[in-house]
Amino acid sequence: GENVEQHPSTLSVQEGDSAVIKCTYSDSASNYFPWYKQELGKGPQLIIDIRSNVGEKKDQRIAVTLNKTAKHFSLHITETQPEDSAVYFCAASDRAGGTSYGKLTFGQGTILTVHP
Amino acid sequence: GAGVSQSPRYKVAKRGQDVALRCDPISGHVSLFWYQQALGQGPEFLTYFQNEAQLDKSGLPSDRFFAERPEGSVSTLKIQRTQQEDSAVYLCASSLVARGSVGSYNEQFFGPGTRLTVL
Numbered sequence: 715g716e717n718v719e720q721h722p723s724t725l726s727v728q729e730g731d732s733a734v735i736k737c738t739y740s741d742s743a744s745n746y747f748p749w750y751k752q753e754l755g756k757g758p759q760l761i762i763d764i765r766s767n768v769g770e771k772k773d774q775r776i777a778v779t780l781n782k783t784a785k786h787f788s789l790h791i792t793e794t795q796p797e798d799s800a801v802y803f804c805a806a807s808d809r810a811g812g813t814s815y816g817k818l819t820f821g822q823g824t825i826l827t828v829h830p
Numbered sequence: 831g832a833g834v835s836q837s838p839r840y841k842v843a844k845r846g847q848d849v850a851l852r853c854d855p856i857s858g859h860v861s862l863f864w865y866q867q868a869l870g871q872g873p874e875f876l877t878y879f880q881n882e883a884q885l886d887k888s889g890l891p892s893d894r895f896f897a898e899r900p901e902g903s904v905s906t907l908k909i910q911r912t913q914q915e916d917s918a919v920y921l922c923a924s925s926l927v928a929r930g931s932v933g934s935y936n937e938q939f940f941g942p943g944t945r946l947t948v949l
Contacts, residue, residue, distance in 0.1 A: 720872075746936065748937070748938075750940075755942070756943075757921055757923075757940030757941050757942045757943050758873065758921070759940070760937055760938075760939075763937070803872050803873070807936070815861060815878055815880065815885065816861070816925065816927075816938070817875050817878060817886065818863075818865075818873070818875065818938060819875070820872030821872055822871060822872050823871065
């Protein structure tokens with residue numbers, strides 16, 4: 715089955731700095747890579763995702779890059795703000811289509827702290 | 831409601847008790863997933879429903895875990911004879927699309943979870 719490794723486990727930055735979280739996956743059949751933000755006491759919330767036919771995607775201060783050959787994908791947050799502080803999870807899936815139903819395999823999570 | 835809801839939000843059980851956790855998915859969503867999230871870890875897949883059919887239960891840790899979705903909407907995860915290692919947050923997620931929806935987008939919307947503590 716799929717295995718997703720995520721680093722670092724904790725990340726502390728100053729407000730305005732950039733933050734980068736990296737993940738690797740093992741199953742070459744995976745073709746959908748979402749990133750979730752989880753705040754205390756809440757369920758994960760999708761913040762951005764990327765499909766395997768795209769190398770990079772950006773949404774305001776958040777960007778995700780994918781290297782299919784190396785089976786790496788990364789989350790980049792620029793101009794960090796204190797409200798970005800949360801736990802971030804990467805995930806991989808062979809999303810819905812054909813015989814797949816899109817089960818997600820998650821990384822271990824990164825606790826991001828943005829200091830004012 | 832606009833999102834996925836789960837109840838109860840918190841459950842404390844004595845070892846050996848049975849518990850039932852409820853998930854109300856977004857109306858019209860075909861797919862429903864259950865995940866288990868241990869403290870400090872990422873969610874791990876438990877089981878998947880497409881409408882009322884349970885198509886994958888490969889992640890259920892033991893035969894003490896049972897899930898159902900009899901009418902294709904609300905789902906219940908039941909844990910019999912709870913043990914301390916069952917302590918975790920149980921997350922439910924729903925998705926609009928189903929298996930075979932070629933080219934479809936499969937965003938999973940998560941509920942807030944039920945935190946189960948087994949004493």
